[in-house]
Amino acid sequence: MITGGLPSLDAHADDVYRAAYPRIERKVAAHYARYPQDVERARRIADHLLTHDVVLPNGYRFTVEAFQSLGRVLGSGDGSHQLHHLLEDAFVPTPAGPALADAFQEQVQGLLSYAGHPLYALVHEACYGQDARPTAWSAERVRAEFPRFDAAKTLAGDEPLLFTGETIHPWMFDNDPALRPLRETAGLLAARTDWTPLYDPARLAVNEVPVAAAVYHDDMYVDTAHALTTAAAIRGLRTWVTDEFEHDGVRTGGPGCWTGCSPWRATRSEPGGAVTGALPDRP
Template sequence: MSGIIIEAGKDHDIVNYRVQYELQLTYGNIGDKDSEKIIVCGVITQRYDDKIHKNINDLVGKPARDYLPKERKLITYLQGGPGFPCKFPGSGDSIVKVLLDRGYQIFWLDQRGTGYSTAIESRSLVEKFGGSTEEIVEYVLKFRADSIVQDCEQIRKDLLNDGKWSLLGQSYGGFCIFTYLSMFPDSIKEALITGGVPPVGHTPQDVYTATYARTTERNVHYYRKYPQDVEKVATIAKYLSDHVVELPNGGILSVERFQTLGLNFGHNGGTDEIHSIISKLHYDLQQASKRPAYSTLATIENMYSFDTNIIYALFQEAIYCEDDIKSEWSADSLRYHPNNVNYQYNPSANTPLYFTGEMVFKSMYKDYSELKCLEKVADALHKKHDWSQLYHVDTLRSLTWEKVPIVAATYVYDQYVDFDVTRAVKQQVFQGNGNLRQYITSEFFHNGIRANAEKVLGSLFDLLECEID
């Protein structure tokens, strides 16, 4: 098994080449008998070397390991999500610059189910399994973090001749790193995590109780910033409640789907993006047509990723489940908690209607065109009670700084990965053993690494390099 280069290109002094692997769908004892294979792809970014990259076309069809430098310093980037591919790394990518300047070669993994890797889409699932809920569930469960880690191990052995590599994980990518540390700690030189320390030992109910609290803070901030939007949002919600508003791809813009615009609260500039949409949609309803403009609906539709990345919807709560934990539609049920009345649409209420956050609701499987055929699959996942184990706490606790240093950027106002939960995980899992050093900041939101890679990554490398008495 070796990774074959399927395309390559040069951008100034940077070389990118896409690598393709054929790997097992299932690992372990079952996988030994499983003949089904999947494709897993990634892109390697490194400095141009005239000795090995002189003719870029010659790279195609060759093993990728032959084009890494002799002295390798490979770092694998694990994307957030779940269910998102890596963005293609251009020369202007700030993460690329920081890492290449530090001598790394970067492997950008399209996790199984995403991007150039064997993808999961609703229609292909239905076609493959004839609509069998049980078979679809069994199949998609093979795209969890433990399987992603197994893929990484096969790739590491190929590219590094069994040497260690570094890991960088954003959001869900950090969750995958904790699974990796639990399963193969001896494969990892160092681990860098941005906004992605998983809530080890916490249930989905714990996670979403905290998430609602953080999202409430963001709503309060939003309406203080744009007080006129209280009335505008109420007008829009009333219109959506009274009319069936179809989006360009056949989905429905219901009140609950409209509220999920709050997902954008979690990154820098998100409140302004939501305000822009609210202003335009409200303006549309005041015009002679008294309906949303096509361009406005298209903009709203394109702000969501649940149709194009269905793993994001299916696994939104599954990433918090292991062993006998059930999610039981936690975000949906907690919406009706007494503390969360502002999230429930009530046309006679005198309080602002709140936007929701990174949450999945039952109504989404009626409102999103690509999710409609997966309603039973989603329900089965939320009722499942026998999950694979993602984190081995004893193993994690044994990882001192000297064995595998772990550093994390932790954002005080992170809407998706709660600050207090992250701090609790550090205390409960590592118990003062000196590991999981944190760069804690209130300057950035969840997308801090994209907002300022030089500062966020620079702070993490400072933690890796400094001596602490």
């Protein structure tokens, strides 16, 4: 059973992020539709970060780009609520004017720091490397193709601030004390061009192992079109396509998600989570 997404067999990192940024924007729009008061709250925090040098208690340099990256939580089932509660009480009054609250900073550093999992940041883009093209900080480069994510331009107008998602950027290896020792290694990986193929499509096309995959239709982290293309290329793979869960469906859905993902019962379902045409139970 495969849960949480099927990767593309041949997409470059640039393809992954060109598909990702529009999905991220839709998730942010859905969040603001749910909590419209967060539009002004997010803009206020971003404006503060553009005009103040903020360093979190753990030494993390909290820039507006770092603030935007908190949008990664929107890919989880309760992420929108988590982000909303984080933004509610971001400021406290001080004699020098409003300042970011200690409690807010404490929560933010827990969400931003890679101290507990530095290798995740290091190999996140490298996991897409499989030809002579370097990943070359793909998420950062491709983001420039989507100017609505530019915080400075947004704040110069009246548009809602867009958060980003599960993307790794070179500035993280400067801002995060846990990643600074890995800055040089990250640069070497981003420049590497001698990747070997990750997958063997010919072998997957004759697969004989029963396998099922959950494809979360509205997954912010994994592109549905990429996942279904991969599913079609693997012999015998059955998909359960559902919008009932986010990327963390196994954690939040419990037995309901596992039932849908059973290799012997999983078939394609319609948005809404209903499984159609399920196979009989395995004898």
